[in-house]
Amino acid sequence: SSELTQDPAVSVALGQTVRITCQGDSLRSYYASWYQQKPGQAPVLVIYGKNNRPSGIPDRFSGSSSGNTASLTITGAQAEDEADYYCNSRDSSGNPWVFGGGTKLTVL
Amino acid sequence: EVQLVQSGAEVKKPGESLKISCKGSGYSFTSYWIGWVRQMPGKGLEWMGIIYPGDSDTRYSPSFQGQVTISADKSISTAYLQWSSLKASDTAMYYCAQGATIADFDYWGQGTLVTVSS
Numbered sequence: 001s002s003e004l005t006q007d008p009a010v011s012v013a014l015g016q017t018v019r020i021t022c023q024g025d026s027l028r029s030y031y032a033s034w035y036q037q038k039p040g041q042a043p044v045l046v047i048y049g050k051n052n053r054p055s056g057i058p059d060r061f062s063g064s065s066s067g068n069t070a071s072l073t074i075t076g077a078q079a080e081d082e083a084d085y086y087c088n089s090r091d092s093s094g095n096p097w098v099f100g101g102g103t104k105l106t107v108l
Numbered sequence: 109e110v111q112l113v114q115s116g117a118e119v120k121k122p123g124e125s126l127k128i129s130c131k132g133s134g135y136s137f138t139s140y141w142i143g144w145v146r147q148m149p150g151k152g153l154e155w156m157g158i159i160y161p162g163d164s165d166t167r168y169s170p171s172f173q174g175q176v177t178i179s180a181d182k183s184i185s186t187a188y189l190q191w192s193s194l195k196a197s198d199t200a201m202y203y204c205a206q207g208a209t210i211a212d213f214d215y216w217g218q219g220t221l222v223t224v225s226s
Contacts (some may be wrong), residue, residue, distance in 0.1 A: 026161070033212050042203055043145075043153065043218055048212035070124070086153050088211075095158070096171040096210050102152045 004087050004100035006031075011106040012077045020072045020103045022087030026050075030090040032070035034063060037102075038083045046085075047072055082107045112132040112204055112217035119223045120121075120194050128220045130204030137185035138162035143206045144178060144189045148200045156202075158210055159187060163184035167210075194224045 004024040012018035022032055031050055035043040045054050047063035063094045070089070074081055087100040130142060143158040157168040161180040163169040168178070180187040185203060202220045205213035 030211070037153075042216040043205075044216070045214040048214070054214045070131070072154060084152075088153075088155075090211060094210070095167055096213075097155045097171075099153045099155065 002100050003032050004089060006087060006100040006103045008083075008101070009104045009106065011108055012022065012074070013108050014079060017075045018077050018105065020074075020085050020105065022058045022070045022072075022089075022100045023068055024089065024100075025068055026091060026098055027068050027070050028067060029046055030094075031065060032063070032087045032089045033096075034061075034070075034072045035086045035088065036081075036083045037086065043086065066078065077105075077107050081105060110206065110215045112206055112215055113206055113220070114202075114217040114220045117221040117223070119225070121226055122194055122196055124194050124224075125190070125192050126194055126222065127188050128202060128222065130187045130189075131219050132185045132187070132206060135206070137180075138182055141210055141213070142180065143205045143207065143210075143213055144176075144185040144187075145203045145205060146172075146200045147203065148206055161185075161187065194222075196224050196226075198222060199224045 028048040034047040036046045046061050051063045062073045064071045084102045084104045111133045113131045138161045144156040146154045156172040157178045159166045159178050177190045203219040206215040207213035
């Protein structure tokens with residue numbers, strides 16, 4: 001399968017921890033990348049590889065993977081973390097064509 | 109500072125052609141992948157294709173193969189996305205993005221809104 005499945009919406013209380021998951025067969029072979037997108041803005045890469053954060057991404061963002069599931073964890077969610085989150089992985093040819101449908105995170 | 113600056117919004121009619129651009133600066137343009145992503149109104153992200161300007165290696169998502177053409181001009185550090193015959197369903201925001209590998213794109217353009225309407 002070349003699809004990635006995400007929960008459409010997740011909510012978290014301010015300061016609490018939230019895990020956003022992504023499932024798909026390709027995740028057995030490749031790590032997921034995670035992108036954050038706020039309304040009216042371009043996506044921002046927040047996690048890539050095993051658990052790497054680009055420069056400028058707070059360390060409350062972390063990634064993990066097990067079997068066919070990748071997870072993005074936000075430890076101590078802040079109001080500014082409210083956004084859509086997309087996972088991305090590769091297809092069987094190694095190309096990055098596979099996006100999840102996105103998870104809308106609400107910080108209460 | 110790495111920057112990707114995309115061309116401005118376009119309003120076109122069905123059947124017209126279009127070429128939008130993405131100019132990179134602040135890095136070695138030939139050493140990084142450039143990708144194009146579509147986002148239809150209110151929808152998620154879709155990879156369209158990627159190009160490595162250093163050797164012009166170009167790959168298309170199966171969903172977009174034959175529908176668009178991706179190219180790059182190394183001399184002016186600019187990548188392009190073009191259509192030969194637009195459809196109303198091409199109405200979307202289009203983003204370019206830069207990555208050191210084909211899996212991780214960590215710099216993005218501001219987006220180009222393309223509206224196709226009769």
